[in-house]
Amino acid sequence: MLVPATNSELNFTSELHIPAANKPRIVIIGGGFAGLELSKKLRSVDAQIVMIDRYNFHTFQPLLYQVATAGLEADAIAGPLRKVLKSGNSKSDFYFRVATVREIQYDKNTVATNLGMLRYDYLVIANGSKTNFYGNKSIEEQAFALKQVPQALAIRNHLLKNFEKAQLAETIEEQQSLMNVVIVGGGPTGVEVAGALGELKLHVLPKDYPELDFRRMQIHLVEAGNRLLNGMTDNAGKKAEEYLKDFTVQIWKEVSVKAFDGSHVELSNGMTLPSTTLVWAAGVTGNLIKGLPAEAILQGNRIIVDEYNRVKGIENIFALGDIAAMVSEEHPKGFPMLAPVAMQQGKTLGDNLKRMLNKKEMKPFKYFDKGSMATVGRNRAVVDLPNKMSFQGFFAWFVWLFVHLMFIIGFKNRFIILTSWVWNYFTYDHSNRLIIPTQIKSKKEKEELYV
Amino acid sequence: MLVPATNSELNFTSELHIPAANKPRIVIIGGGFAGLELSKKLRSVDAQIVMIDRYNFHTFQPLLYQVATAGLEADAIAGPLRKVLKSGNSKSDFYFRVATVREIQYDKNTVATNLGMLRYDYLVIANGSKTNFYGNKSIEEQAFALKQVPQALAIRNHLLKNFEKAQLAETIEEQQSLMNVVIVGGGPTGVEVAGALGELKLHVLPKDYPELDFRRMQIHLVEAGNRLLNGMTDNAGKKAEEYLKDFTVQIWKEVSVKAFDGSHVELSNGMTLPSTTLVWAAGVTGNLIKGLPAEAILQGNRIIVDEYNRVKGIENIFALGDIAAMVSEEHPKGFPMLAPVAMQQGKTLGDNLKRMLNKKEMKPFKYFDKGSMATVGRNRAVVDLPNKMSFQGFFAWFVWLFVHLMFIIGFKNRFIILTSWVWNYFTYDHSNRLIIPTQIKSKKEKEELYV
Numbered sequence: 001m002l003v004p005a006t007n008s009e010l011n012f013t014s015e016l017h018i019p020a021a022n023k024p025r026i027v028i029i030g031g032g033f034a035g036l037e038l039s040k041k042l043r044s045v046d047a048q049i050v051m052i053d054r055y056n057f058h059t060f061q062p063l064l065y066q067v068a069t070a071g072l073e074a075d076a077i078a079g080p081l082r083k084v085l086k087s088g089n090s091k092s093d094f095y096f097r098v099a100t101v102r103e104i105q106y107d108k109n110t111v112a113t114n115l116g117m118l119r120y121d122y123l124v125i126a127n128g129s130k131t132n133f134y135g136n137k138s139i140e141e142q143a144f145a146l147k148q149v150p151q152a153l154a155i156r157n158h159l160l161k162n163f164e165k166a167q168l169a170e171t172i173e174e175q176q177s178l179m180n181v182v183i184v185g186g187g188p189t190g191v192e193v194a195g196a197l198g199e200l201k202l203h204v205l206p207k208d209y210p211e212l213d214f215r216r217m218q219i220h221l222v223e224a225g226n227r228l229l230n231g232m233t234d235n236a237g238k239k240a241e242e243y244l245k246d247f248t249v250q251i252w253k254e255v256s257v258k259a260f261d262g263s264h265v266e267l268s269n270g271m272t273l274p275s276t277t278l279v280w281a282a283g284v285t286g287n288l289i290k291g292l293p294a295e296a297i298l299q300g301n302r303i304i305v306d307e308y309n310r311v312k313g314i315e316n317i318f319a320l321g322d323i324a325a326m327v328s329e330e331h332p333k334g335f336p337m338l339a340p341v342a343m344q345q346g347k348t349l350g351d352n353l354k355r356m357l358n359k360k361e362m363k364p365f366k367y368f369d370k371g372s373m374a375t376v377g378r379n380r381a382v383v384d385l386p387n388k389m390s391f392q393g394f395f396a397w398f399v400w401l402f403v404h405l406m407f408i409i410g411f412k413n414r415f416i417i418l419t420s421w422v423w424n425y426f427t428y429d430h431s432n433r434l435i436i437p438t439q440i441k442s443k444k445e446k447e448e449l450y451v
Numbered sequence: 452m453l454v455p456a457t458n459s460e461l462n463f464t465s466e467l468h469i470p471a472a473n474k475p476r477i478v479i480i481g482g483g484f485a486g487l488e489l490s491k492k493l494r495s496v497d498a499q500i501v502m503i504d505r506y507n508f509h510t511f512q513p514l515l516y517q518v519a520t521a522g523l524e525a526d527a528i529a530g531p532l533r534k535v536l537k538s539g540n541s542k543s544d545f546y547f548r549v550a551t552v553r554e555i556q557y558d559k560n561t562v563a564t565n566l567g568m569l570r571y572d573y574l575v576i577a578n579g580s581k582t583n584f585y586g587n588k589s590i591e592e593q594a595f596a597l598k599q600v601p602q603a604l605a606i607r608n609h610l611l612k613n614f615e616k617a618q619l620a621e622t623i624e625e626q627q628s629l630m631n632v633v634i635v636g637g638g639p640t641g642v643e644v645a646g647a648l649g650e651l652k653l654h655v656l657p658k659d660y661p662e663l664d665f666r667r668m669q670i671h672l673v674e675a676g677n678r679l680l681n682g683m684t685d686n687a688g689k690k691a692e693e694y695l696k697d698f699t700v701q702i703w704k705e706v707s708v709k710a711f712d713g714s715h716v717e718l719s720n721g722m723t724l725p726s727t728t729l730v731w732a733a734g735v736t737g738n739l740i741k742g743l744p745a746e747a748i749l750q751g752n753r754i755i756v757d758e759y760n761r762v763k764g765i766e767n768i769f770a771l772g773d774i775a776a777m778v779s780e781e782h783p784k785g786f787p788m789l790a791p792v793a794m795q796q797g798k799t800l801g802d803n804l805k806r807m808l809n810k811k812e813m814k815p816f817k818y819f820d821k822g823s824m825a826t827v828g829r830n831r832a833v834v835d836l837p838n839k840m841s842f843q844g845f846f847a848w849f850v851w852l853f854v855h856l857m858f859i860i861g862f863k864n865r866f867i868i869l870t871s872w873v874w875n876y877f878t879y880d881h882s883n884r885l886i887i888p889t890q891i892k893s894k895k896e897k898e899e900l901y902v
Binding site: 016055056057073080098149150156168183207251410419431433434436438 | 467468476506507508523524525526527529530532533534537546548549566599600601602604611612615618658660661710786796861862863864866867870871874880882884885886887888889890
């Protein structure tokens with residue numbers, strides 16, 4: 001598990017410093033979509049709210065791929081959590097800690113964090129999902145995931161360094177292996193990364209690197225199933241394939257990755273693709289914290305919750321979003337791991353906690369499906385409406401832009417992203433193509449870096 | 452010397468890959484203000500131009516302090532060098548390499564880089580200056596410099612982490628040492644950092660950290676001389692002091708730093724300031740590359756050049772900007788190490804190289820002093836005009852903003868910076884207060900990080 005450098009140098013103290021208060025304490029693990037919507041609702045509650053996150057910012061994950069492909073600055077898709085939590089008139093006491101939770105001791109109403117123990121009256125687990133490498137350690141070590149800002153920046157630096165190196169390559173094979181990118185997983189992330197790379201290949205990189213022949217750069221999208229965008233309509237999947245081909249992406253369906261040694265990707269169909277870059281978007285798994293009873297855990301490390309998002313068998317623990325599986329007859333595996341589910345569950349739980357603290361009855365969660373969408377590149381996106389109607393092309397792309405702009409946190413970020421998009425659209429220029437190395441001041445800091 | 456991770460993993464090959472061409476090759480070391488202006492001028496020259504820089508981007512150094520204090524995103528003050536070099540109709544062949552030069556072998560017309568040897572017909576040394584720690588190794592290891600983007604981001608992360616930790620401190624002394632900042636050097640950088648921190652202390656941080664008492668946060672500015680902004684008028688220095696006091700900055704004149712152990716700063720006046728953050732802006736020294744004859748080197752590691760920026764005693768090597776000392780009776784130590792000098796020398800040398808290649812006579816450099824300025828914080832700046840007239844306050848601050856916006860590279864950056872400034876001004880909000888750790892994928896990458 002990733003441990004942020006931020007706090008690992010602190011001593012493990014017996015107690016996390018939060019002042020005791022004469023009101024119930026609600027501890028929220030995670031400042032993602034679910035945790036954020038929940039905490040906004042809890043502003044009007046007479047309770048002590050403690051939020052814990054490994055970062056001091058909320059990440060707008062749907063745009064991470066644009067950071068990885070030099071289209072947006074990282075800061076524009078991140079919102080400082082302290083600021084979000086403090087804004088608005090707040091009746092409740094809010095506390096925030098940059099920390100990681102190591103264990104839940106539900107029999108003691110306590111969580112163990114890297115900063116010490118923390119008692120709760122109510123606990124909300126909203127720490128999302130992480131990339132699933134299905135136990136393949138060598139791939140996990142060599143491949144890039146794309147769930148967090150540091151990962152997106154690592155991809156950006158790696159890609160751009162590779163083109164610098166490709167100019168110096170001694171052989172064509174070495175050069176190709178530096179220029180090629182293999183993306184695993186034909187879901188929205190895989191499709192969006194592949195499309196953005198295709199745009200870079202066609203419109204941006206040849207201007208930057210006139211010494212390189214970009215016809216040699218191959219972008220491969222590898223999908224184990226027989227179609228792309230599996231959660232969406234057939235139409236959407238087919239259109240996405242068509243669009244990706246416009247951007248010269250090579251699509252391999254019913255193929256999986258067997259091995260990756262850092263310079264070659266071995267596929268299940270016997271092919272070997274020379275590439276130093278493997279982006280792994282082939283699946284996620286719940287970011288499970290140890291300590292919960294085994295009967296509350298579903299396959300895929302998700303926590304079984306009832307229709308009030310209450311963890312199976314534990315009265316005062318709730319789980320939200322990707323980590324929660326609200327199992328029903330209609331949804332035997334729970335709802336899909338999507339931002340709208342997380343946001344809606346966060347809001348509903350906020351209202352329910354208010355009701356509960358006021359000794360009123362809670363209301364069951366109802367998912368309002370707003371449809372889904374994915375973008376491939378300029379003027380090309382696919383949108384499914386909840387009624388299974390779907391549309392594609394320029395208008396879909398425009399809707400995608402608009403919806404994402406509306407949901408990003410912070411007025412300033414919205415403005416900066418809009419500026420960047422307009423700029424990139426008209427100039428075919430991605431001006432964030434910067435290789436920014438890290439400065440590490442001390443040996444101690446170096447040792448604390450997580451791999 | 453800092454070695455970027457970018458290329459250090461490449462083998463040291465015998466030859467840097469640049470195609471041979473049947474025209475003179477001009478090698479430029481450094482893509483700073485001087486190198487950039489020079490290369491723009493050389494667009495219309497029938498020559499092969501090779502630029503080498505440790506980063507793939509130009510850094511707009513005058514705004515680095517705003518990145519360090521969470522006012523601007525790093526990407527907004529950086530311009531990808533490949534893009535800048537390629538734009539415009541170019542008659543010349545441009546090549547760019549992310550590399551560091553290790554030695555100049557002027558008798559062989561060759562530079563040794565970490566990527567291999569490179570032959571030149573004309574060499575331009577424009578690699579600027581670096582922070583001068585005056586040989587104090589322990590301060591160099593512990594203190595923060597502010598000359599490069601990674602350094603600015605390191606300061607931002609460090610400061611914000613410190614406030615997170617301060618909430619957990621066991622003692623008041625520990626807490627203060629985490630909250631305090633000591634800045635050494637009363638020049639423009641020191642004054643600007645101190646002012647920006649004062650603004651954060653008064654207007655931004657107390658909202659983020661209601662658990663901390665910001666009256667306890669001390670910002671100390673330590674200056675060895677008897678005044679601030681030594682290169683500017685008396686008026687400017689006095690006014691800067693006054694403004695800094697508005698922002699609760701404590702100023703120590705005729706005092707120097709004796710030692711820093713990472714948590715306490717020992718001053719020459721016998722005082723010890725508890726602080727884990729020491730920002731060192733007390734001086735710079737030329738970023739000298741070995742190999743030049745000793746008689747061409749002045750005190751402060753600057754290279755002695757004639758009025759054509761030609762290195763003393765070497766016909767085909769030039770030096771520009773901070774690294775160059777154009778010694779004259781009027782300027783026995785050369786011109787001040789300022790961006791306008793670098794830019795003007797770059798332009799003049801560009802014209803002179805054109806003249807030289809066309810077998811015309813070169814023209815001596817003439818410095819056009821446009822005055823100088825520094826900003827302390829909102830509505831507060833000092834401006835000296837070339838005629839030693841000076842003005843301060845809101846209008847000076849507005850002029851400062853305007854001039855910096857005009858000189859930043861790239862329309863998009865200009866727009867994003869303007870947005871950020873307007874936003875920060877009216878909301879008292881610095882939304883870039885993000886602690887973004889680095890993701891390091893491999894052990895190899897970890898070993899390559901520079902300290």
